[in-house]
Amino acid sequence: MKFLVSNDDGIQSEGILQLAASLMPFGEVVVAAPDMERSATGHAITMSRPLRVRKVKLPGLSVEAYAIDGTPADCVKLGIDELLEGKPDYVFTGINRGANLGTDVLYSGTVSAAVEGCIMGVRSAAFSLLFGETMDYSYAGKVAAEVVRILRDKDLTPDTLVNVNIPNVPEDQIRGMMVTKLGHRKYSKNYEKRQDPRGRTYYWLAGELIEEPLDWDMDIEATKNHYVSITPLDYNLTSFAMLDTFRKWGFENSSRP
Ligand code: MN
DSSP states (O other), X not given: OEEEEEOSSOXXXXXXXXXXXXXXXXXXXXXXXXXXXXXXXXXXXXXXXXXXXXXXXETXXXXXXXXXXXXXXXXXXXXXXXXXXXXXXXXXXXXXXXXXOGGGGXXXXXXXXXXXXXXXXXXEEEEEEOOOSSOOOHHHHHHHHHHHHHHTXXXXXXXXXXXXXXXXXXXXXXXXXXXXXXXXXXXXXXXXXXXXXXXXXXXXXXXXXXXXXXXXTBHHHHHXXXXXXXXXXXXOOOOGGGHHHHIIIIIOOSSOO
C-alpha cells in the first residue's frame, strides 16, 4: 500500500509525524506538506507564482518527504502529479492540531487536502485531534491505523472521503467510534474591533462558539461524548433533495428568459 500524507499545520508539526509513523507498518509513506502553517486556507491553490519543493528529512522517520511553499491542496495535487511514482492508494491528512467538525470542514486545509485526493481519484481520509491543554497524538495515530484496517478490503470509492475527529481525552475514556453527520457550528461576535498605535481601526477574527442543541449522531456531539467521530463526506455539494423543486419553480424551461 502506498500513502501520500499531507496536512495544513506544516511539515514540521507533531501531528504529521505521528500520522506518517502510524501508516509505515502498512506500506510506503511519502509526505508532501506545506513548509509553514496553512490552517484555515480551505481549498485554495496557487496560480500566480511558481511552487518550490524542497526534499527534507523528518526527525526519526525514514520516509520520503517534501516541503512545499504552497497550500495543502497544492501539496496533494503536486504530490500525486509530480512527486510520487505512481498513484498512491490513499491520501491521509493530519493529524490536525484542533477539530475539524461541522461547517468548519469548509475552512479546513486538512479536509481540503483530502478532498483534493478524492478529486484526483484517490481514496482519502482526514484526521483531527481536538484541542486540549496537552496535544498527544499517539492515540489518534492508532485510530488512523484502524481506519486503514477497516478500509483496505472495502469498496470505498474516491467520491467519499472519511473525516475523522478524535476527542482529546485519555485513551481509557474513549467510548468507541461512531458514524456521524456534520453538525453546524455557529459563532457570535466574530471580530474584535481594536485600534492600532496610530489610531486606525483593525479587526481580528475571534468568535465565540454558540452552544446549541444538536443530534446525538452529529460529529460535534459525538466527540463531546468521547466518541471518535467518523463522517463520510461528499464533496459534490449538489442538493439532490432540491433538484426537482428547482425544476418545479421554473428554473428549468425550454424558452430563453
Ligand atoms: Mn491546522
